[in-house]
Amino acid sequence: MRDEKKSKKKQKLKSNQESSKNSKKHFYQELRKVIEASDIVLEVLDARDPLGCRCPQIEQLVNQSNGKKKLMLILNKIDLVPKENLEKWLTYLNKELPTVAFKSSMQLKDKTVQQKKHTKRHGVYTELTRSSLCFGSECLLKLLQEHSTGKEKAIQVGLVGFPNVGKxxxxxxxxxxxxxxxxxxxxLTKSMQIVHIDKTIKMLDSPCIIAAPSNSALILALRSTTDFDGENSVNSIDAILKHCSKQQIMLHYNMPDYRNTLEFLTLLARKRGMLKKGGLADTEGAAALFISDWTGARVSYHSRPPATWNLPPHLSDQDAVAALQQFNTQDLEEGNRSTIKDNKYPSPASSILFQSPGFTDGITEDQDLPEEVLEQENIEGSEDEEEDNFTEDERNEGESDFEDMEAENDRIKNDKTTIEKLDAKNANMEILPTGTQVDIDKTADMDDAYDFNTDYI
Ligand SMILES: Nc1nc2c(ncn2[C@@H]2O[C@H](COP(=O)(O)OP(=O)(O)OP(=O)(O)O)[C@@H](O)[C@H]2O)c(=O)[nH]1
Structure with a gap:
């Protein structure tokens, strides 16, 4: 009886800890902690929509330190955009803030997958090997090490950014x-985490920036942590689909023409075998999968930089000049050149063109959170306090077995998809250059690391 009570208490403690660590307030408090502790702040951008991943409020917060904190941009996931597009973005962004091109390694997750797939298909093995490579780390480390020279202590480098950008x-x-x-x-990241790279550099991982609820539906679909359900999920996907070419979407998802977003999700659910009881298409599941493709590691899409460059209103001329002078421009340019040369890219024809909504407003202060969110989080907090009469030992036990996040990852990874040949009759490819061939790989297994629908060059 005593054991049962203890186990109930432990469960309660675990869920209380989980909900408080998941709270938006906790996220931005931890994020501010990272910014305060950092000598250099790296704002991580998804190369598919660099502007949409920039947060004016965070950039302003860093610049308020009057040069004590340095700001740099990391253009991550460069393997998911065409080379020409990457080059244009680097030219554009480097006019205002030092920007490093980066492709993260996904090697540790892939090791087991790699072995399994090697026995199946040699071609797949090659793709996964490529996904395990990292490009841009030499350039980034060189720039950071130049900063640590002559310093007594290791420099602290904070990574900030919206969810899933790859911090x-x-x-x-x-x-x-x-x-x-x-x-x-x-x-996924709930609290600040410190990782020592070497004696001179400490990296600080942070929870994602919380997107302000006042952002457009498109921005919230791609940059918020909110779970989507029902009408909400259809509206979110609708916002994304409206900002892309329908033909390219049909081509990418091997899908016939659809009348509206609900029909798109129904077709997608059926194609992926996502059915509910009674054989109904699980459109919510399909929406979650679609969003995870678009913010995760799979779909190749790209946005174009504005035709003319203008300093954004939240940065002053002095901010930009100071930021660019703080890093060795020559090393940055050489490093980016070598990264661009080494990385592999999707061809422009197999990458979906996307209209970026522009900067995303983020929350950095308590008062920026809408009252209903604060109220809800306060109610949850006070309920926790009332019932939370655990001993210190019980608390520690709860902490040690806290967090099992692989379940969600597995759910998405286990989505085995059979990609059928494109029905050329249904796919109107007029927007593609004449004679363009898009190599649609009929690979059955899809993992988190690579999109075999993309034609890498
Ligand atoms: N293709 C590709 N995928 C990447 C790259 N970097 C990260 N990813 C994938 O993007 C997803 C998110 O990566 P994370 O490193 O967890 O992103 P995060 O910014 O720390 O995410 P939060 O914890 O939500 O704030 C994962 O599925 C990664 O495998 C990259 O350079 N290329």
Missing amino acids: SSIINSLKEMRACNVGPERG
């Missing part, structure tokens, strides 16, 4: 091991 993957790539938890679930 933890970058740290793992620099450390060459799985030091931080990584995966397609958004908002």
